[in-house]
Amino acid sequence: MESNGISEQKIVTGDSGYILQDVPHLSDYIPDLPTYSNPLQDNPAYAVVKQYFVHVDDSVPQKIVVHKDSPRGIHFRRAGPRQKIYFEPDEVRACIVTCGGLCPGLNTVIREIVYSLYHMYGVTRVLGIDGGYKGFYARNTIPLTPKVVNDIHKRGGTILGTSRGGHDTSKIVHSIQDRGINQVYIIGGDGTQKGASVIFEEIRRRGLKVVVAGIPKTIDNDIPVIDRSFGFDTAVEEAQRAINAAHVEAESVENGIGLVKLMGRYSGFIAMYATLASRDVDCCLIPESPFYLDGKGGLYEYIEKQLKENGHMVIVIAEGAGQELLSESMQQDASGNKLLQDVGLWISQGIKDYFSKQKKMTINLKYIDPTYMIRAVPGNASDNVYCTLLAQSVVHGAMAGYTGFTSGLVNGRQTYIPFYRINEKQHKVVITDRMWARLLSSTNQPSFISNKEVIEDRKEHISGEEKNEETQLLDDGKCADVAPENVDDSFP
Numbered sequence: 001m002e003s004n005g006i007s008e009q010k011i012v013t014g015d016s017g018y019i020l021q022d023v024p025h026l027s028d029y030i031p032d033l034p035t036y037s038n039p040l041q042d043n044p045a046y047a048v049v050k051q052y053f054v055h056v057d058d059s060v061p062q063k064i065v066v067h068k069d070s071p072r073g074i075h076f077r078r079a080g081p082r083q084k085i086y087f088e089p090d091e092v093r094a095c096i097v098t099c100g101g102l103c104p105g106l107n108t109v110i111r112e113i114v115y116s117l118y119h120m121y122g123v124t125r126v127l128g129i130d131g132g133y134k135g136f137y138a139r140n141t142i143p144l145t146p147k148v149v150n151d152i153h154k155r156g157g158t159i160l161g162t163s164r165g166g167h168d169t170s171k172i173v174h175s176i177q178d179r180g181i182n183q184v185y186i187i188g189g190d191g192t193q194k195g196a197s198v199i200f201e202e203i204r205r206r207g208l209k210v211v212v213a214g215i216p217k218t219i220d221n222d223i224p225v226i227d228r229s230f231g232f233d234t235a236v237e238e239a240q241r242a243i244n245a246a247h248v249e250a251e252s253v254e255n256g257i258g259l260v261k262l263m264g265r266y267s268g269f270i271a272m273y274a275t276l277a278s279r280d281v282d283c284c285l286i287p288e289s290p291f292y293l294d295g296k297g298g299l300y301e302y303i304e305k306q307l308k309e310n311g312h313m314v315i316v317i318a319e320g321a322g323q324e325l326l327s328e329s330m331q332q333d334a335s336g337n338k339l340l341q342d343v344g345l346w347i348s349q350g351i352k353d354y355f356s357k358q359k360k361m362t363i364n365l366k367y368i369d370p371t372y373m374i375r376a377v378p379g380n381a382s383d384n385v386y387c388t389l390l391a392q393s394v395v396h397g398a399m400a401g402y403t404g405f406t407s408g409l410v411n412g413r414q415t416y417i418p419f420y421r422i423n424e425k426q427h428k429v430v431i432t433d434r435m436w437a438r439l440l441s442s443t444n445q446p447s448f449i450s451n452k453e454v455i456e457d458r459k460e461h462i463s464g465e466e467k468n469e470e471t472q473l474l475d476d477g478k479c480a481d482v483a484p485e486n487v488d489d490s491f492p
């Protein structure tokens with residue numbers, strides 16, 4: 001099952017166009033592995049649950065909006081405990097690493113992985129890797145016990161520390177081998193999951209009985225396939241405080257403008273959802289929707305209209321919006337991500353100049369930049385529950401011998417998704433979807449796009465989807481739910 005050093009995709013087909021995009025298993029490359037009974041069957045907490053173990057054939061469809069004759073389409077393996085496991089609890093040496101930017105809920109995931117290993121499976125050797133991928137070979141490890149992690153979910157950040165860059169696959173796998181680690185839990189965003197995939201391939205190449213399992217983490221919600229990423233809900237909630245402040249400031253003065261910059265390097269989900277939640281926002285600018293400043297239908301004209309009609313306005317801008325209007329930054333962070341220019345400062349200056357120089361009008365602009373504040377907080381209640389389910393699912397998968405997978409929520413169900421699906425593209429707001437239309441009708445802002453552009457964008461999505469025979473629904477439908485054939489033709 002290997003070509004060019006990359007393991008082949010495991011695809012299982014069934015009746016009526018059923019496709020299972022399965023995840024790798026240790027037994028794919030290590031023959032005759034012994035299995036053991038799952039200790040959960042003797043656990044009083046679970047013994048009472050009818051059908052606690054997941055049926056071996058359970059799978060979850062990627063698309064749930066279907067037509068009468070639609071093929072059944074792509075499915076993912078359902079997460080959960082299996083009757084047979086591939087590790088004896090005594091044999092397990094697990095490690096947890098967190099990489100990339102911070103995100104609310106990181107500590108909850110760490111806590112719950114430790115708790116699940118200890119209390120569900122009786123695994124007592126769990127190590128934390130200090131400071132991201134490079135911590136495997138450059139830093140010390142932190143022993144993790146239920147006592148150590150008991151209260152950490154109440155804190156923001158990650159008790160393990162995190163970093164960008166420093167992914168040296170060979171050194172990382174050597175360190176895993178040297179330490180006798182056989183379950184690697186990797187929590188991180190798109191870059192981290194790519195790194196996890198490379199580690200998995202190397203481990204498989206070396207024929208090691210080591211599971212590599214990812215937990216998707218991204219405040220930007222830019223990971224595909226999954227319904228949403230943990231921490232996103234908290235970030236949207238936290239953003240409300242900044243938007244409220246901007247609104248209070250703006251409506252208290254003459255021609256007040258409150259401008260809030262939120263995170264979202266390539267995907268504007270936080271800005272979009274924070275705007276929809278708030279109702280005080282008059283204009284939301286995201287990377288996926290190019291805008292222009294001057295002239296008819298431009299941002300300045302809209303601001304002027306709002307100020308004349310309401311005396312104040314609130315603008316939310318995602319950090320990656322309008323980057324094409326700023327001078328191109330050549331700088332990159334340690335992971336190779338492009339460092340963005342501060343669009344908030346840039347647009348504040350532009351608005352001030354426009355009204356003072358061109359309109360001779362006094363405005364009062366207050367710029368609020370809460371970007372790091374919204375990701376440094378602990379997870380809220382809903383994210384904490386979500387993190388717990390993710391952590392329990394990933395542990396069940398690892399104990400069952402699955403590897404090379406990311407644990408994720410698909411249509412409200414916990415699943416195991418092969419790395420290649422998680423890494424295939426970035427999840428973005430589709431501006432021809434209903435969700436963006438809902439936002440436009442809630443703010444009444446200009447769409448900044450012409451009819452022609454909408455039609456072309458729509459065509460591009462539909463033909464892209466047709467190439468990908470899985471679809472009856474736009475892939476991004478998790479946060480923006482529309483089937484191409486259901487796109488409202490009256491959309492401007």
Ligand SMILES: Nc1ncnc2c1ncn2[C@@H]1O[C@H](COP(=O)(O)OP(=O)(O)OP(=O)(O)O)[C@@H](O)[C@H]1O
Nearest residue numbers: 100101164165166167188189190191192194195335
């Ligand atoms: N293509 C890749 N192959 C191997 N490792 C990678 C790759 N891309 C990124 N990494 C590694 O993954 C880690 C995290 O990457 P990055 O800094 O891009 O954050 P991220 O996981 O995308 O999280 P966030 O979205 O919050 O920024 C880094 O240590 C980086 O070296």
Ligand SMILES: O=P(O)(O)OC[C@H]1O[C@](O)(CO)[C@@H](O)[C@@H]1O
Nearest residue numbers: 101102219220263264265333375
């Ligand atoms: O300043 P840092 O830690 O590199 O992270 C900033 C980036 O991380 C994210 O929070 C997640 O990718 C982005 O929204 C943001 O651009």
Ligand SMILES: [Mg+2]
Nearest residue numbers: 100189190191
């Ligand atoms: Mg990233």
